[in-house]
Amino acid sequence: MAAGTGSGKTISATFSPVRHWLLMPSWLVIGFFLLIPVVLMLIYSFLTKEFRGGVIWDFSLAAYDQFIFDRGLFGDDPPRIEWAYISIFLRSIGQAMGATVLCLLIGFPTAYFIATRPAKTRAIWLFLVTIPYWVNLLIRTVSMKFLIRDNGPLNEAMLGLGLIDAPLQLINTNFAVQLGLFYSYLPFMVLPIYASVERYNFAFSEAAADLYAPKWTILRRIVLPIVKPGIIAGCILVFVPSLGAFLAPDLLGGAKTFMIGSLIEEQFKGNAGNWPFGAAASMILLSMVLIVLMFYARAQSRDQT
Amino acid sequence: MKLRSILGTTALVLAANAANADGKLSIYHWFEYIPQELIEKFETEHNVEVTMDTYDSNEAMLASLKAGTLGSYDVAVPGDYMVQIMANEGLLDTIAEGELSNFGNIESQWLDVAFDPGRKHSIPYQWGSTSFSVNRDMYAGDINTTSILFDPPAELAGKINMLDSQGEVMALASLHLGIPQCSNDRDQLKALDALLQTGKEKWASFGSDIAKDVLVSGDAAAGMIYNGFSAKARAEGANIEYAYPDEGYVVWMDNVVLLKDAPNRANAILFMDFLLEPENIAAVTNYAQYAAGVTGVSEFLDEALATMPENNPRDGSGAGAFVAVCDQATQEVYDQIWTRLRS
Numbered sequence: 001m002a003a004g005t006g007s008g009k010t011i012s013a014t015f016s017p018v019r020h021w022l023l024m025p026s027w028l029v030i031g032f033f034l035l036i037p038v039v040l041m042l043i044y045s046f047l048t049k050e051f052r053g054g055v056i057w058d059f060s061l062a063a064y065d066q067f068i069f070d071r072g073l074f075g076d077d078p079p080r081i082e083w084a085y086i087s088i089f090l091r092s093i094g095q096a097m098g099a100t101v102l103c104l105l106i107g108f109p110t111a112y113f114i115a116t117r118p119a120k121t122r123a124i125w126l127f128l129v130t131i132p133y134w135v136n137l138l139i140r141t142v143s144m145k146f147l148i149r150d151n152g153p154l155n156e157a158m159l160g161l162g163l164i165d166a167p168l169q170l171i172n173t174n175f176a177v178q179l180g181l182f183y184s185y186l187p188f189m190v191l192p193i194y195a196s197v198e199r200y201n202f203a204f205s206e207a208a209a210d211l212y213a214p215k216w217t218i219l220r221r222i223v224l225p226i227v228k229p230g231i232i233a234g235c236i237l238v239f240v241p242s243l244g245a246f247l248a249p250d251l252l253g254g255a256k257t258f259m260i261g262s263l264i265e266e267q268f269k270g271n272a273g274n275w276p277f278g279a280a281a282s283m284i285l286l287s288m289v290l291i292v293l294m295f296y297a298r299a300q301s302r303d304q305t
Numbered sequence: 306m307k308l309r310s311i312l313g314t315t316a317l318v319l320a321a322n323a324a325n326a327d328g329k330l331s332i333y334h335w336f337e338y339i340p341q342e343l344i345e346k347f348e349t350e351h352n353v354e355v356t357m358d359t360y361d362s363n364e365a366m367l368a369s370l371k372a373g374t375l376g377s378y379d380v381a382v383p384g385d386y387m388v389q390i391m392a393n394e395g396l397l398d399t400i401a402e403g404e405l406s407n408f409g410n411i412e413s414q415w416l417d418v419a420f421d422p423g424r425k426h427s428i429p430y431q432w433g434s435t436s437f438s439v440n441r442d443m444y445a446g447d448i449n450t451t452s453i454l455f456d457p458p459a460e461l462a463g464k465i466n467m468l469d470s471q472g473e474v475m476a477l478a479s480l481h482l483g484i485p486q487c488s489n490d491r492d493q494l495k496a497l498d499a500l501l502q503t504g505k506e507k508w509a510s511f512g513s514d515i516a517k518d519v520l521v522s523g524d525a526a527a528g529m530i531y532n533g534f535s536a537k538a539r540a541e542g543a544n545i546e547y548a549y550p551d552e553g554y555v556v557w558m559d560n561v562v563l564l565k566d567a568p569n570r571a572n573a574i575l576f577m578d579f580l581l582e583p584e585n586i587a588a589v590t591n592y593a594q595y596a597a598g599v600t601g602v603s604e605f606l607d608e609a610l611a612t613m614p615e616n617n618p619r620d621g622s623g624a625g626a627f628v629a630v631c632d633q634a635t636q637e638v639y640d641q642i643w644t645r646l647r648s
Binding site: 051052053054073074075084085087088149150151169171172250254255256257258263266268269270271272273274 | 642
């Protein structure tokens, strides 16, 4: 960042003798609680599984083989591509993308609205956005379940208004999962977009309007490119946790089909007890997230040059 | 009376204070399966500070112990087949003969059980059955058949909750097909796989902890469930009937086991003796609505328990069967079938 101001220099001067140590606490926490476990998982994914949970310290590619190849019910058919896990991943990706798009559609206008309020009231609007998130995610998800169940208030209201003749089956559907994910992560979209729209200089829009640019063109050619970093950050913050979510699929989707999160959970504390496979699935998920983040980093550096 | 209650409270405070307690006891238990008053009673009687962590499935408990928590708990409460698995894995300590002074209170039918011959590692906690319950407002026909789950009538299709428990689902499915559990016959395993694949089309959800709530709320019109849990659902207003099907049903027993490397072994033995006292284990039964495996409990039980339809198999129902422990090859096929079912 080249935005150093006078006061900023004073602060950095104050801390300059110790500035290399400022990140030490973060490095310790991240190193100990994130890097070591991830490396451990990476190692586990290449070990042999022990029957009923645990690992045997022998190198094996069986976990990745199980992910990619289908050898039939009894493990002795000629290998074919295993679609079961790929379809679990594709379904999770589809759902995470759906949640991201929904959040963007609702979150962008909301953030734009808040950022264009007078400075005094902005804080109140932001406060209102965050209020529901003071309640635990589990409780919010269960409440949503009560709302949309067959004889719940939503269906009763629509029946009462004559909009539908029979209760809509919402619970235990993909739509319900979508709704749950979207609602869980909406503020993660609103807040970063708000942060970048707030810094946007509306004089640009006025200048463009003075030059007879239509509103749509102003939005497309000027506003969106400038607030793009906020939009991308919001999309990542929604997409990544949605990908591994298992609360919404379990509670709202009925847990009938696994999502990535529940598939991995099943390997460690469920019936399957296959740690290397759970570790391998986590590694594949992690790689996918890293690829998304790399695209983001590349887009960022391109924008800045 | 007043003085006694003051003394009692003081004793509780003392018991809760680690510095003053004679010792500790660390329990690893199912969620919502022991009344708090009973734990407090044990704390006061023996001046022991009790801590408890909970789990929601046998498999989750096994995974946690194997991942390194063995040695931090004294006792756990696994189901029948899990006692056998844990003993095979070397996770259990042996109770010496004569070490439990109330050992003689165990009902004779639960003394020499297949999952723990001679009761070397465990004592009975509660036992009951697993089959399914049907909402009688939704379906009035015959429910004494496992077809209700695996080939349901139109009224129930798409409105069925299954337990998220591989062992019990596989056992009930095997009973439905009339094949032995843990069969290694390929045609029978293929039939089992096909049965679950077609059954899945008619099921709404998988979940064990939600099994009661979905029946009470009406989200499910039928659901696989434990007998005591179904009785609780009925008590909460659901018009449901628990079935003892012709094909048979699953019987289970949860047991208190002495864990290997227990940090407070002596207190664990005290606790097991405590739970073999009819009055104490009856308190658990009144709370959980299952049945104890101890003689002399009947005088301490709620009267309603004895006549509850959930606790009394009808005449002519199929036999109850414990979940069998499969060998590794068969278990791997079971795991494969289970994954296919859920993907």
